[in-house]
Amino acid sequence: MNFDENPHRRYNPLTDSWVLVSPHRAKRPWQGQVEKLASDNRPAHDPSCYLCAGNTRANGEVNPEYKNVYIFDNDFAALLADTPQEEYADGELFLAKSESGVGRVVCFSPYHNLTVPEMEEADIRAVVDAWVDEYLQLGAKDFINYVQIFENKGFVMGCSNPHPHGQIWAQSSIPDEPLKKQQAQLKYWQKHQRSLLSDYIARELEKQERVLFENEHFVALVPFWAVWPFEAMLIPKRKMARISDMTSDERDALANAYKRLTVRYDNLFETSFPYSAGIHQAPTDGEEHDEWHWHFVFYPPLLRSATVKKFMVGYEMLANPQRDISAEKSANILRNLSEIHYKNVE
Template sequence: MNPIFEEHPHRRYNPLTDSWVLVSPHRAKRPWQGQVEKVAGDDRPAYDETCYLCPTNTRMNGEVNPDYQDVYIFNNDFAALLEDTPPHSFEEDELFKAETERGLGRVICFSPRHDLTVPEMEEAAIRKVVDAWVDEYLTLGGKDFINYVQIFENKGFVMGCSNPHPHGQIWASSSIPDEPMKKQIAQLKYWQKNQRSLLADYIEKELFKQERVLFENEHFVALVPYWAVWPFETMIVPKRKMARISDMTDAEKDAFANAYKRLTVRYDNLFETSFPYSAGVHQAPTDGEAHDEWHWHFVFYPPLLRSATVKKFMVGYEMLANPQRDITAEKSAGVLRALSEVHYKTK
């Protein structure tokens, strides 16, 4: 990195979303007198009789969970999208428009164990989660009214997660949401110009530079993106260009599970706490098109900044003008890269 960029404010371009982030590395030196989050207790039982996601327990709608032994998936009891939404649109003029949105919501329990999170699960168990994601992508995406399948995980109460049981969600919608659409447009533009994948070219250069790469295995690279917004934002990218997670071979699924665990263990080790984040897959729409331009990837957006109790807020300038961060991507990559891949609880 140019020393000027290491010490002075600068903007970085995100080619995936055609947007910019303001980086202000000198601000990391300022004292913190803002809000300090409470650290949630991490001493949970393997089974919680009050948890609506634990095996054999009754959910709010009266349905009883089976005595599941690994991954369990069910229709979200309070889904944001509904399959039976009637088609309707409204357009008074170009300033007032609305249309109904049809879709489906699914909940995926990663494990029957209430006391686990992804970094504490075995790789074989995480691989079952990956398999379930692939199955759901194909099943939901195969419906004629679904054009995008968003797979994601919210970990930790700081991220608004209402239940600590290890789980994620899948929202499948008839329209393509804004963030994937930005990446759709940018990748298509790059593909049409270069006949190459934007992310394939990007990770090739990142592997050569080694400034922001955290680790790699045979099939995946984990790194802090050059354009990261969140303090310890990361991304897992397949080395082979693939449009969707269903394109993975069995070996690649194993490698993805390996990268998922290794990265989240580093997160937990950073502040020796169950590290909160929102994470999810961005991949090709399910609109029947080939989407040769797409290169799927898995992103992590964690809010913690200085410790287990200091959170980064997107307020003020970030909401009104431009995303901003206080430490460079290279600095956060160096911190994460130096961490052990042995979970702090097992030391």
């Protein structure tokens, strides 16, 4: 099969779903929207930013003069801990259940003008440690069964503030995406008594077609079933159900991989590369979850340049996901990019 020329469908064993790949469409001329890039000359401290150290937030609280990672309860959380436990049922077609949870904001750095690829690895490691602590603390609450850690980078991904930060939404139920992955991994585990992703990265390391780089503990790759143009995953080489299972060396390795991947992203079009990224891992429901192999996913929308984006529209919304550039071609482009941030090249 010619992956770079002919239309084909690819299977995603993690979600039991398919993506249509149409590589020949990458040759079509672009006559769609082209935008001017917004200036990214931000100050190290912005007096109007509600995430900067020492500033007052919308609810009147004042941020401390933090020097590293700073975490607080989201002032506009999508989930609330004191939600009344109620259910609504009107036959089989009208169902609703209340959902309790906690929303947290994780400021990665006090410096307003940084993003992850511009941070030092030691400072990124502090973010990793904060994630682990929050996963354990939130997951220990009796009404929390899943902890979703994620980062939206860039206004185009719905990020309302450019200050380097991420979010954590912890809730009573297991959301759809991690639940699908849990079910698929459980099915594979029960059949083979091996981790789906352990077997997957072993094959990817053999093929070296979609691997971007690896360090001692992590593999960075464009998944075979990628939907977004430059989608990527960071997968620990050692099977672990949750990020709290990492050793200190593995936490360092995650910080290293996080920076190396995002530097490549910025270098691709020499812009602050937008993406939504997040960690999928075992629920905090008290079960062992031997089937789980946690992983970090990155979904960036840029396709041809810093101004041409790919979103789920038309066929994707009505049928199933589709992409115009093969995972192999995306991987080759990312793999050959420098690991020195373009802003630091003399």
